[in-house]
Amino acid sequence: MTNPASMRPAMGALLQSCRAGAHIRPSSLPSSSLNPSLQHTAAISTTSSLLKRHNYKGARDNSDKNKTRGESAIRQTGTRWKLSVSDDPLPQPVKPEHIPAQVTDPNHGLWDFFFDRKTVAQPPTEDAKHGRGWMVEELRQKSWDDLHRLWWVCVKERNRIATANWERTKSQLGYGKAEATARDVEVRRTMRAIKHVLTERFYTWEDAVKLAETDPEVNLTGNGEAYTPTEYLEEQHLSEEEPVPEEEEGAKKEAGAATLDPAALPESKTQGEAPRL
Amino acid sequence: MQPTRVLQGLRYRKLRLTTKDVNKGFYKGSGTGTVGRHTKHGGFVIEWEKVRSYVCPPLEGFKLTPFVAATVPKVYGQFSDAQGPRNPETYLARWKSENALD
Numbered sequence: 270m271t272n273p274a275s276m277r278p279a280m281g282a283l284l285q286s287c288r289a290g291a292h293i294r295p296s297s298l299p300s301s302s303l304n305p306s307l308q309h310t311a312a313i314s315t316t317s318s319l320l321k322r323h324n325y326k327g328a329r330d331n332s333d334k335n336k337t338r339g340e341s342a343i344r345q346t347g348t349r350w351k352l353s354v355s356d357d358p359l360p361q362p363v364k365p366e367h368i369p370a371q372v373t374d375p376n377h378g379l380w381d382f383f384f385d386r387k388t389v390a391q392p393p394t395e396d397a398k399h400g401r402g403w404m405v406e407e408l409r410q411k412s413w414d415d416l417h418r419l420w421w422v423c424v425k426e427r428n429r430i431a432t433a434n435w436e437r438t439k440s441q442l443g444y445g446k447a448e449a450t451a452r453d454v455e456v457r458r459t460m461r462a463i464k465h466v467l468t469e470r471f472y473t474w475e476d477a478v479k480l481a482e483t484d485p486e487v488n489l490t491g492n493g494e495a496y497t498p499t500e501y502l503e504e505q506h507l508s509e510e511e512p513v514p515e516e517e518e519g520a521k522k523e524a525g526a527a528t529l530d531p532a533a534l535p536e537s538k539t540q541g542e543a544p545r546l
Numbered sequence: 547m548q549p550t551r552v553l554q555g556l557r558y559r560k561l562r563l564t565t566k567d568v569n570k571g572f573y574k575g576s577g578t579g580t581v582g583r584h585t586k587h588g589g590f591v592i593e594w595e596k597v598r599s600y601v602c603p604p605l606e607g608f609k610l611t612p613f614v615a616a617t618v619p620k621v622y623g624q625f626s627d628a629q630g631p632r633n634p635e636t637y638l639a640r641w642k643s644e645n646a647l648d
Contacts, residue, residue, distance in 0.1 A: 400613035406623040407614065409631065414603070415610065421602045423612045456612040469631055476634035477641065484638070496646030 381425055382432045389440075390433035393448040402458030408466045416463050423460045427453060 318324060322331050340346055348355065384391035408416065430453045437445055481487040488495055549558070565574045582592040623631060 400615045400618075401620075402612070403614055404620060404622075406621060409623065418603050418605055418608045419610050419612070421605060422608065422610065424602075426612050459612045473632050473634060473637045476632070477637040480634045480638055486642070487638075496642055498642070 382428055384429055384433055388442070389436040390442055390445065393445040396433075396445060396448040396452055399452050399455060402455040403462050405462045405465050405469075408462050409469075411466070413467075416467060420460060420463050423456050423463075426456050430456070 313320075321328070323329060337349065340349060380386065383389045384395075403419075408419075411419070430449050434446060434449055436442070437449075478489070481489060486497055486499055488497065548554070553561075563572065563574060565576065579596075581596050581598075582590055584590055625631060625633070626636075627633060
């Protein structure tokens, strides 16, 4: 690249200074001014009047008003004059190879937002591998704890699907929205069924409490047993008619309890573990 | 900016008010409920008892997934009467047989 004319010392001035006996270092030559190690132009020891082109009385001011003409950071020209910090070494940026790798926790909870740690979204063939949502009848058998945890499993699955959708559009991964939507629909069906079961259970419980208030077997006051079966009540009624000493009453109570063996009660149906898909 | 010609004139008056309508004094909520109360100086005080917090239970060792295998047949509940699952007598009887006695 040719030197801009402003960077070269004026040739007339050079000749003048030669005649005047000034010493001009070789570094004042134009080719060296682009050398980054010689960041400034050479000093010319001559008078400013000799540097002027038009030197007669009343001559127009031909000076270059731009003191930073030719300075370019992009082209790394350096400054026109030496600065007080010109000799200070600049800090060098760390090369990418030497930057230490970011340490991440492989067990961090946020990883649960991704199907795949590298690609975030999973291919639609994998997305399509799901069953149907839970039915209300299947969930009616589940306890509160199971339903609560299943709800949050569904929430996390929906978060994963939503993150994958966002990443799929952002990174233009391609098709897969339809399969993701179908998967999301089944998860939402499960969540709807959970809400249905819990609401139904609560309303039925409210009605059952109202009914139990009129039930002689049930004691809702909180003092004593909540449930005393009729067989036991009949025995107590008989014992009230014939005054019986306390030990016999206690024996009869045990007999009454023994007739209702908890082991013989119908077991509540619990669903076996669902095969993991 | 103007609304479309369809909404200009008297048509807009027949539509339901939104939160953006009317100058001042008209407040329309959006169904999210309140989390505190306003102070007489114009501020707002949060009542933390009203603030919702969602608790996620520990999910370690939980085996259920959001899906059921497609091979599992869909079995609808069978009930003795029209009330079906909402029958309080059934609920009470089941409670007595399963849960009432220790």
